[in-house]
Amino acid sequence: MRIGELSRRTGVGTDALRAWERRYGVLRPERSPGGFRLYSASDEQRVRTMTRLIADGFSAAEAARSALAEDSGPLAPGADGGDAEALCEALVALDEETATAIVDRAVAALSVDALVRELMLPAMHEIGERWRRGEIGVAEEHFASNLLRARMLGLARGWGSGGSPIAILACPPGELHDLGLIAFGLALRARGWRIAYLGQDTPIETIEDLAGRLGNPAIVLAAADADRYRGAEPALKRLATTPGRLSLGGAGSDPELARGLGANDLGSDPVAAASALSAAP
């Protein structure tokens, strides 16, 4: 819409609109071939934000800062799938508030499966990539991992009670990457399972012992590096007594390795893995 219509809709004079654009950059209208400003619906919204803030007592300059920040922030209604990128940006900027807000919104709007698949995994993956490319430091990587882990564990609360098939989840000795395993646990829990979570760096004997006490639960291991599996080969073979009892996942697993050990290969997509395990006899 052109400037007059925007002015009429928002009650802000055309001169003021032009001044706000020039002085604060709040509005970035397209231009018609002849040079007329053409505003979008989101411009209108930003103007409304401005007027509201100004009515609340903020100076125009501050209102403009807020309007711009809000725009790029988690309050953008109708964010169409860019959430994972936004989360990633917030994480590398160590901006916990924004990251939390994005996750909160997704938790309210999505199912566990979708949350994991659309938000958590893409963000984790992107963080990992940037870390590998040296674009972010250890601090960012740790901050991001811890925040994502905390939020997923928040959703995991209670997953160890009251479900019908039981699964033990653990990382083999030496393996510290547990985010994917937690994501898998959430997806499996959503399918009605009960989760016994042992986490990072778990001795195989511990798993063996627990399995004995729990009846005959499914056992799922996850590792990002195949060496973790190879290093525990004898113990793993001992664990895979019953066929179908032991499953391996994560980037470190591959079908051949799994077959050699008498285990299932679940691949490295946690949600798909949960579906596969749940569908298995």
Next chain:
Amino acid sequence: MRIGELSRRTGVGTDALRAWERRYGVLRPERSPGGFRLYSASDEQRVRTMTRLIADGFSAAEAARSALAEDSGPLAPGADGGDAEALCEALVALDEETATAIVDRAVAALSVDALVRELMLPAMHEIGERWRRGEIGVAEEHFASNLLRARMLGLARGWGSGGSPIAILACPPGELHDLGLIAFGLALRARGWRIAYLGQDTPIETIEDLAGRLGNPAIVLAAADADRYRGAEPALKRLATTPGRLSLGGAGSDPELARGLGANDLGSDPVAAASALSAAP
């Protein structure tokens, strides 16, 4: 039809019609052997789209762009319209897993407007139709309503804070169909409004009271049955003090009824209604 007839029907001058054709290419009439322009029904439709947009404040050039874009259809990437049917089938089969997955995908891929318009409303409509035709039972209808309501309310998180014009949304006394109202609220929120949602079966006095406390917000009621409006006629008239303050929507509203009460009629398409309300002074 020839240009004079088209002009008479649409109220747009013949010169303007020719200018629109030459300048923007909105109309592509056939020609008679003698060279007369021969317009089709779809041309008339496009002219009406133009006039509506121009009345809404868009420039003729922009209106033409929209009219042409709309014409080439809602080929939204991703949602190929089959999603709504698939969702409907899943709901009728009481298959929550599939229904959830379909909605999840749409939430992640579409804007709020598109989600509501392409998925939620068609599914709701189809469920309603089948129910009316007796093809499905109460269980299916309840299951579907509850699931769709839950998903839309998930997207509604935060809609009551930080927007600029405020709107009170409620169903009049006795009215329990709130799905359309929620959809409307989402579409309105996407346009930057702040929503005060009162929901099903709300006494008019309550709305009046709240309106007083919120400054002078817009008030939107929705009812599937005109009797709900008629039953509250005196109170509604009292509510419609300022012109433009009260709007009625849902299948139970019609222009005449609304006019009689001093209210706007928003029709029964929630997204269109949100656009209309948002464009009003």
Next chain:
Amino acid sequence: MRIGELSRRTGVGTDALRAWERRYGVLRPERSPGGFRLYSASDEQRVRTMTRLIADGFSAAEAARSALAEDSGPLAPGADGGDAEALCEALVALDEETATAIVDRAVAALSVDALVRELMLPAMHEIGERWRRGEIGVAEEHFASNLLRARMLGLARGWGSGGSPIAILACPPGELHDLGLIAFGLALRARGWRIAYLGQDTPIETIEDLAGRLGNPAIVLAAADADRYRGAEPALKRLATTPGRLSLGGAGSDPELARGLGANDLGSDPVAAASALSAAP
């Protein structure tokens, strides 16, 4: 905000504000490029602390010392039980932003059981009490119900797929209070059940029909008013064929009534009811 707005909000003169900054350092505003002071919300808070202390008889210097000390203080992490009251206050004040933030935090920090028991139910109960005592109006009650319902339904995502014992949840005909039933559903889901949710105002025949199609699921009804049960007595008796199949809950249920119908009485605490049902054979 600038100094004038801060002065207007707190009632402290601009000169005094500047003096407090110079003399005691209580305020540390940013500066605009041109040199104007820009205060934050926490500055406003500190000013309020100052005025309160001064009104209590402290000297300005002492008040400043306290205000600064308090500042580095009470950021208590973790829910100290006051959350339910805080939520209740926010709901009564129609403050969605605060209410949403409280619920978000609780969702991230608590298990479903704890969330329901520590936050949702107390808030619902308190809202109900205040409503009964006439301290709040219908608007507040509707607003609160809708917000709590929306947030609980957000957690309900996926509860209808992949669990082992199935339960049908519904309110009998005429009953519209479904919050407790949803809370019960969440608690039951956390115990591994699969939920078929029919919600408000469901005809008994519908339940009967669905129960037939789902094998022999548990059936749980909830009503706030015993009349809803009594009004459907014959149909309910027909529903309670197998002993232990039908359970009644909500304030409208009592042991005697349930016994008369051949049903279980689950009482009106949703979490306890879920435990009881889950523990039953």
Next chain:
DNA sequence: ATAGGTTTTGTCAAGCTTTTGTACAT
């Protein structure tokens, strides 16, 4: 608390251009 200078911000003016419906000649 006052005085004197500065910053912020909405508005206005002048002179020129674009847009668009209508008029008119062919």
Next chain:
DNA sequence: ATGTACAAAAGCTTGACAAAACCTAT
């Protein structure tokens, strides 16, 4: 029907301005 012309309405840019709000210093 076509093509050109035209004029009102709306917009653009630059520059200036004045009221309100704010600053420091006395």
